[in-house]
Amino acid sequence: MKIQLYLFLFLISFNCFSQVENSKRSQDSIKKEELNEIVITASRRSEKIMRSPISIEQLKSAEAKTMGSPSIYEALENIKGVQIITPSLGFKVINTRGFANSTNVRFAQLVDGIDNQAPHLGAPIANALGANDLDIDKIEIIPGTAAALYGMNAINGLANIQTKNPFEYQGVSIQQLTGVNHVGNIDRFSPKIYSQFNLRFAKAFNEKFAFKINASTTGGTDWVADDRTDLAPNANASTNLYGTDNPAYDEVNGYGNESANRKTLNLNGKNYVVARTGYRETDISDYGIKNYKADVGFYFRPKKGNELAVTYKTALINTIYQRSNRFRLDNYTLNQIAVDYHTPIFQVKGYATFENTGNSYNLRSLAENMDRAYKSDDQWFADYSVAYKNAITNGSAVADAHKIARTSSDQGRFEPGTDAYNQEKEELININNWDYGAALRVKSTLVHAEGLLNWDKAFLTFFEKIDAQLLSGFDYRTYIIVPDGNYFINPVNPSENLTYQKTGAFTQLKKDFLDRKISLGATIRMDKADYFNTKFTPQFTAVYAPKNEISFRASYQNGYRFPSIFEGFSNVNSGGVKRVGGLRIMSDGIFENSYTKASIDKFQSQVNNDVNTLGITQAQAIEKNKNTIQKNPYTYLQPEFVNSFEFGFRGIALKQNLFIDADFYYNSYKNFIAQVEASIPNTTDPKQIPTALYSKNTQNRYRLWTNSKSKIYNYGGSLGLKYRIDKTFTALTNVTYTKLDRTDDKDGLEDGFNTPEFNINGTLIAANIWKNLGASATARYQNNFDYVSFLVSGTVPAYWSMDAQINYNFKKAGITTKLGGTNILNKPYNSILGGPSIGGLYYLSLVWETK
Structure with a gap:
């Protein structure tokens, strides 16, 4: 191709x-x-x-x-x-x-x-x-x-x-x-x-x-x-269950079978990671x-x-x-x-x-809570365990036993297209809590004001003499969010709207030289947002045009991006995982007392592997692998930052019939605003923390906005x-x-x-x-x-x-x-x-x- x-x-x-x-x-x-x-x-x-x-x-x-x-x-x-x-x-x-x-x-x-x-x-x-x-x-x-x-x-x-x-x-x-x-x-x-x-x-x-x-x-x-690629292909690698035999099978565009919907079950002496069935996007x-x-x-x-x-x-x-x-x-x-x-x-x-x-509404939350609407997670996994053991007793192979257990546990499930499904869907998409429903209910307002002043137009004679241009501007913006109790809350005054304000101003000076063949420019900008110190952003530019048909340009500038409302203030309950804004006002204490999901996932996988391959008990495997768990090293949000260098050329050639425009740039970024998943165990006893983090029922799970x-x-x-x-x-x-x-x-x-x-x-x-x-x-x-x-x-x-x-x-x-x-x-x-x-x-x- x-x-x-x-x-x-x-x-x-x-x-x-x-x-x-x-x-x-x-x-x-x-x-x-x-x-x-x-x-x-x-x-x-x-x-x-x-x-x-x-x-x-x-x-x-x-x-x-x-x-x-x-x-x-x-x-x-x-x-x-x-x-x-x-x-x-x-x-x-x-x-x-x-x-x-x-x-x-x-x-x-x-x-x-x-x-x-x-x-x-x-x-x-x-x-x-x-x-x-x-x-x-x-x-x-x-x-x-x-x-x-x-x-x-x-x-x-x-x-x-x-x-x-x-x-x-x-x-x-x-x-x-x-x-x-x-x-x-x-x-x-x-x-x-x-x-x-x-x-x-x-x-x-x-x-x-x-x-x-x-x-x-x-x-x-x-x-x-409708991507059906398995996102958890190795969840049961230690028991050689892959592909459609994998009881933790998680399609890309299937929802309700993600990590939050999985549980490790000890069945006949082996640990298996099992996910609820979920629904395909194409069905719901x-x-x-x-x-x-x-x-x-x-x-x-x-x-x-x-x-x-x-x-x-x-x-x-x-x-x-x-x-x-x-x-x-x-x-x-x-x-x-x-x-x-x-x-x-x-x-x-x-x-x-x-x-x-x-x-x-959220399609993932709809899928996982549609499953929970007919049978709770605890009941479904209990039924799965019983059905699996019965299938093994009756002579079924391991892979077949898992399929039989799923079919048995899914009895009574709401099927897309039926009246019962449609009725339950209508109820769920109007429940504004993703632990139980799927509704997205946000009301927000953005108010913005700005102004520009062309000094060179106001004082024309002076700026014509010096062959320069001067532009200044200001802007003010405020976001107003109506707390809905799920997606957003006001952590200080629950009955009042949430506000987030920013003010900025800039001045830009451009000066021409050598009969306007060279033009130099400089801009300085100041921005102040709630919860952050004032940031300054410079820009320097140069244009060289030896004749009308050719110009070369170069610039250096940097820039900041302050967190959005969602990144700073979100407060979403989602399938047992709480997504929390990264400002201290929203997540105070969570960063310092949590452990990263990446290390917890690795810890749980190693425990399961040791139980399945070494024949040791779960308690022994937890003790053996406890040092895998890592404290959360991240902290509260700061603005993103970029440095940028750029060079370019524009020209006209081939008897004025070809226009050429080329550019090259180099950027460096830091403080990328991103998300980290972490959990706080429900105990402060250091000896009990590994055991608490092995089970999702004994930890509080968070997805936090932070900086890379x-x-x-x-x-x-x-x-x-x-x-x-x-x-x-x-x-x-x-x-x-x-x-x-x-x-x-x-x-x-x-x-x-x-x-x-x-x-x-x-x-x-x-x-x-x-x-x-x-x-x-x-x-x-x-x-x-x-x-x-x-x-x-x-x-x-x-x-x-x-x-x-x-x-x-x-x-x-x-x-x-x-x-x-x-x-x-x-x-x-x-x-x-x-x-x-x-x-x-x-x-x-x-x-x-x-x-």
């Missing part, structure tokens, strides 16, 4: 360069296009992309329409340096430069400079509060830390979705996209219809007043997660997608250059969401109201986001080429290389790098092949990579896929048609472990626009 893809990209590149001398040139050259392209996200002020001091990627709506992706958001997968992971058909996650996960709290996502995160997570729920395709003008992405200008949650990168202003883009636009997925028996579904409807209406009444309305609906059937999950979003904005321009915008957004989400567990989001709502006033001299902005998880002791280094680079062959054909190709350099003081808590080493894209776009007919094809490849998460760890296989589309513009009618598909060869692949298998999606899009 690699050879086929490399050949495909080589042929595109060869075709591009071989036609340089013979092709007829377009008047609109790459030079004209790129030299005049304006970006704002990199420096928080308008500047030409060739002069940007840091790497910034851009995808314009017009360009995305020529790609095979059904939306501009999905087309980001074709952009240099961008990694997209897909936990759900209705939920895609953007990441850059490594350390990806399905809740990417290190990558910020803005819409017109407004954060669209779900407050309690500290990360966006896909594109829920994002604009629909008809209203997006372009998306700008900073691949790398942007903390100096944007503060916390931007240490890995930032995306800013910029929408169309109703003064400049007026009229009615309607899009209906109808498609089909689950084609070719790739999973349990027959082909299913996928539908998306988008509406945009914008009107300027005069030069002062305008408004716009957007609405979008998405419906379909999600991709299926609702894979229906029904997402809705809308927004309305009012705009007022009191005078030229000044604008007041008041916007309101709402979203209703029904889809699958993946974190350390898989969740069903059901009637999950987000609402946001924002006010923005800007002039050439200053900008002030304020917004509030309101989150309500509705009737959402590891220092981690990674580096990488990317090369992007855009070549205009002639008036009809344009070729785009990019290669991204991302490498984990090394890890010092490795302790196993560092977040998984979770990023392919190589990611390659190649796109050939043909515009106006015949009259108003256009087409494109994209090939995409990424190599296999290690994936580490609390849900599952392993290797994500390499894959390559192709997207394609043809489009035709009926100009008189104002209708554009687009027939296309993603993964058109329908070869299923996984972007992450534990997530769904992604097949082909084929669609027809009709867009009608009138001005």
Whole structure:
């Protein structure tokens, strides 16, 4: 497959360069296009992309329409340096430069400079509060830390979705996209219809007043997660029980048979690790997608250059969401109201986001508590022991006896699809305690205010004389969480809401030299969050542009990420394990008095092995292996930190028809925010501690947010080429290389790098092949990579896929048609472990626009 893809990209590149001398040139050259392209996200002020001091990627709506992706958001997968992971058909996650996960709290996502995160997570729920395709003008992405200008949650990168202003883009636009997925028996579904409807209406009444309305609906059937790999393959290795004979069998996408649902049973003189049966996701999950979003904005321009915008957004989400567990989001709502006033001299902005998880629930908790609803753990394991011994007495082999015992113990179990199951499910998903139910019930609010002041605009003459620019900004943010008694509590005042505040400010100075061929910049940022000392974040940049067509850039910056609400304050009861936020206010005393789960698991395994292979008693085995148990060496949360060095080049060549953009970076991280599992024994007698930690019934188990002791280094680079062959054909190709350099003081808590080493894209776009007919094809490849998460760890296989589309513009009618598909060869692949298998999606899009 690699050879086929490399050949495909080589042929595109060869075709591009071989036609340089013979092709007829377009008047609109790459030079004209790129030299005049304006970006704002990199420096928080308008500047030409060739002069940007840091790497910034851009995808314009017009360009995305020529790609095979059904939306501009999905087309980001074709952009240099961008990694997209897909936990759900209705939920895609953007990441850059490594350390990806399905809740990417290190990558910020803005819409017109407004954060669209779900407050309690500290990360966006896909594109829920994002604009629909008809209203997006372009998306700008900073691949790398942007903390100096944007503060916390931007240490890995930032995306800013910029929408169309109703003064400049007026009229009615309607899009209906109808498609089909689950084609070719790739999973349990027959082909299913996928539908998306988008509406945009914008009107300027005069030069002062305008408004716009957007609405979008998405419906379909999600991709299926059905990985049956055993996560505990060696749990019974000492008794030679493997695969389907393993009584601790734990499928990746089977829930209720995890470590918390296992017990060691002594049966006929042997120790066996036995798990409850659990349920497969495919049997208990609702894979229906029904997402809705809308927004309305009012705009007022009191005078030229000044604008007041008041916007309101709402979203209703029904889809699958993946974190350390898989969740069903059901009637999950987000609402946001924002006010923005800007002039050439200053900008002030304020917004509030309101989150309500509705009737959402945890699939793992549903599975394990569905098992417990018909029979308690103690009763089930007791029945299992009796049935096993009876089967052995009747002459059954060991493996068969375990199967007989499971069948016997499972009698009376709720079976998916039955009325009894549905009734019990409805009860469980409304119980807000994961020890007994599965409900996710969170209500939270984010309130944000910020301002910017362009000193060089306020004091124009002075700054023109010194050829410099000075920008200052401030921001204030507070999170407000309504304690639900399970997911969140207020440890100080239980009857009051939980709050978490942060304040930041920055100043950025840029100075030009040598007739603006050299530009130097320096930024200093200060951030103060509750429970933490003030942190300072510097950034230094340099741009050298010997002529308009060439620029070199270099930068150094560092950044901090403060813990999210969930990392700092969570208080979740989950199957006998309590997940606790890492701030001292939440976990005081736990770190100092606990022992790590990793050492306890090793201790228990060694005890079982010695009992089964040496013939000694359990008490003797515990005494023999007690020194394996280790005290918890971790402590309370501190912010993450990154140092980043970056170098880059942009240039235009081959008679102004080739645009080149390359970058290289080196990062070092410390204090990764991660989770550690630990237990406190129910005794303070040192002699009794090993015995207490051998059984889960005599210990209190915790999952704690803390900081890894590891220092981690990674580096990488990317090369992007855009070549205009002639008036009809344009070729785009990019290669991204991302490498984990090394890890010092490795302790196993560092977040998984979770990023392919190589990611390659190649796109050939043909515009106006015949009259108003256009087409494109994209090939995409990424190599296999290690994936580490609390849900599952392993290797994500390499894959390559192709997207394609043809489009035709009926100009008189104002209708554009687009027939296309993603993964058109329908070869299923996984972007992450534990997530769904992604097949082909084929669609027809009709867009009608009138001005």
